[in-house]
Amino acid sequence: MATLRKIREIYRRVRRKYNPQSHQYEPIPGETSPSANQTFSSTSPSTSGSFVTAREDISPQSLLSIHQVDSLSSTLSSSSDPLIPRIRSSNMDKHFFNILILGFSFLLLFTAFQTGGMIQETVVKGVNQEYAKQWNGHSWSGYTSLSIVYLVFSIANWIAPSIVAIFGPKTSMIMAAVIYCLYIGSFLYPLWWTLSAASAVLGLGAAVIWTAQGNLLTLNSNQSTIGRNSGVFWALFQGSLIFGNIFVSFQFKGIDIIDEKTRQTTYSGLLGAGIAGTILMFMLRSYPASETNEKPVGPVQALYDSFTLFRTKAMVLMFFTFAYTGIAQSFITGVYVNSIGFTKAIGENRKTFVGVAGCLIGIGETIGGGIFGIFGKKTAKLGRDPIVFFGLILHIAAYAGVFINLPFNANLGDTDESSIIPTSLPLALVCSFLLGLGDACMNTQIYSQIGSFYESNSAPAFAIFKFVQSLFSSLFFFFTSEITLNIQIYIMVGTAILGSITFFIVEQAARRKSRSADITPSIAGDDVKDGITNPAYVKDTIGQSTTTLVVP
Structure with a gap:
């Protein structure tokens, strides 16, 4: 639960643009607050402050694993938000x-x-x-x-x-x-x-x-x-x-x-x-099963x-x-x-x-x-x-x-x-x-x-x-x-x-x-036709990973 609370805090912060000079979170023009059960996918940031893109094609009942938390933290590492390094660590x-x-x-x-x-x-x-x-x-x-x-x-x-x-x-x-x-x-x-x-x-x-x-x-x-x-x-x-x-x-x-x-x-x-x-x-x-893939x-x-x-x-x-x-x-x-x-x-x-x-x-x-x-x-x-x-x-x-x-x-x-x-x-x-x-x-x-x-x-x-x-x-x-x-x-x-x-x-x-392939790693997303249950690993090494995150 502590991990989930930290993720919620990350979400609330990165939906706003963090200004390291003023140490304030500035609203992003045109943004609206998400619903409680909305599903999000983290992608590599294209502009400062635009870190999370809303998606609604994945069930909110999907499990959140420690692997996904680590992947999100890695993606957000370019942010100057002081909270993020502590989460990852x-x-x-x-x-x-x-x-x-x-x-x-x-x-x-x-x-x-x-x-x-x-x-x-x-x-x-x-x-x-x-x-x-x-x-x-x-x-x-x-x-x-x-x-x-x-x-x-x-x-x-x-x-x-x-x-x-x-x-x-x-x-x-x-x-x-x-x-x-x-x-x-x-x-x-x-x-x-x-x-x-x-x-x-x-x-x-x-x-x-x-x-x-x-x-x-x-x-x-x-x-x-x-x-x-x-x-x-x-x-x-x-x-x-x-x-x-x-x-x-x-x-x-x-x-x-x-x-x-x-x-x-x-x-x-x-x-x-x-x-x-x-x-x-x-x-x-x-660790509890919910913290693993x-x-x-x-x-x-x-x-x-x-x-x-x-x-x-x-x-x-x-x-x-x-x-x-x-x-x-x-x-x-x-x-x-x-x-x-x-x-x-x-x-x-x-x-x-x-x-x-x-x-x-x-x-x-x-x-x-x-x-x-x-x-x-x-x-x-x-x-x-x-x-x-x-x-x-x-x-x-x-x-x-x-x-x-x-x-x-x-x-x-x-x-x-x-x-x-x-x-x-x-x-x-x-x-x-x-x-x-x-x-x-x-x-x-x-x-x-x-x-x-x-x-x-x-x-x-x-x-x-x-x-x-x-x-x-x-x-x-x-x-x-x-x-x-x-x-x-x-x-x-x-x-x-x-x-x-x-x-x-x-x-x-x-x-x-x-x-x-356009692959989004998930806990249940196994492709075993050729025996490889997680073929998306290479995308993580070349900076193209897309990690599914459900915010309760």
Whole structure:
């Protein structure tokens, strides 16, 4: 109600021409007072004081969302009225607070999971020796564990929107975070069956937490802030790789086989970070449905929406982009860093450099996310596709470096085989940074694209993204112990090029559609013929947006 009162005050003021010299509101010749139920549309001002044009073609019962309030405030920002900056600031601050809490909670939680996942194959080598008698000859593979996680993750993405619809994004996220903590705890005293069960259950938790995260990111963003918020979240989230791997590099220093004491100390520290991140999630603020563009749906409808959206043209094209991010994620966070640790030519402290490489990946991810967050408005002018193509160039350069620098069998275990050139630790670390920076370029723009295209239907859209991504992560982890490093690089280069091309096609199609259509964004105004429920996002970036406002 407070927001509505402020909007009424804005309306009363901007219907008169504000004179900053006299600090008075001067009547506009020929203007009449509006009726209480009249509908208005804000447009870019053509003359000072002429900010609002009356319209009567939209029902006064239409909902007023915080996104529309933010858009109106942005349109009126050229006014010298002293009230308007305060309105815009008060609306944005509480939503940006949620983005920060979301980012910091994921930083802590994924300091546990991402770091634990990176070192898992290295740690499991020691676990297999330690538990050889108890497991009666059975052995465990870190790649198998992650393959199970991502396989269940991909399947569970179809029911995750229904779970989020039942419990809400905040509660769903907290429940999933508890599962992450249980998974990390399973490595303190590992049993073969507990590792298997924990991996499967974590897949369900991952589907829920990422669907809820995408939903919360969209609910707390609008067309002008989605790029910034995606970048800020990504920078904070990937900071987990920096802190976690600094910790690991000290823990593993001078150690060839990870013993029980080192493993328990490492995973106890990671578990503590995960618990702290879970507790921080309780600080997330919830808002009434009337303050969002997201329409509440039931669990059955959420499942139906997911299947419907998956068959649309845009999603079919984006399938290849999503698939590449899944393959790249597996290689970057699982295969590559362990390959460094398995390459004997790097030296006796090669296990230490598993953590250093992971840290540099995190620095690249954080710098990329930070650039797109801090300079979000400037990068938005470039468009999303140039940033994705820049990420493609970085990744191809990194893959070329890995191809010539590491033995082709380095992903399979300790090796003293030679590579195409003498193995160079500095080159391996530079490639780590390039992989992280390129990954940030691609993922932040995918988040921004989904948040823009599917503003009113974000949970199913993010669930589909994570379904495809996690499915290909699972497949890649499953086959990574069967195919050598060079074959993996061929696969990644091919899918990277294909995924970048399809991303470009979707972006260009949306731009053409928005330029040829006279679109007024509204809460219920979904156009799902091609899968894009909010194709008007481009108009916001080129200063042509028209936002419907109902004054009660």
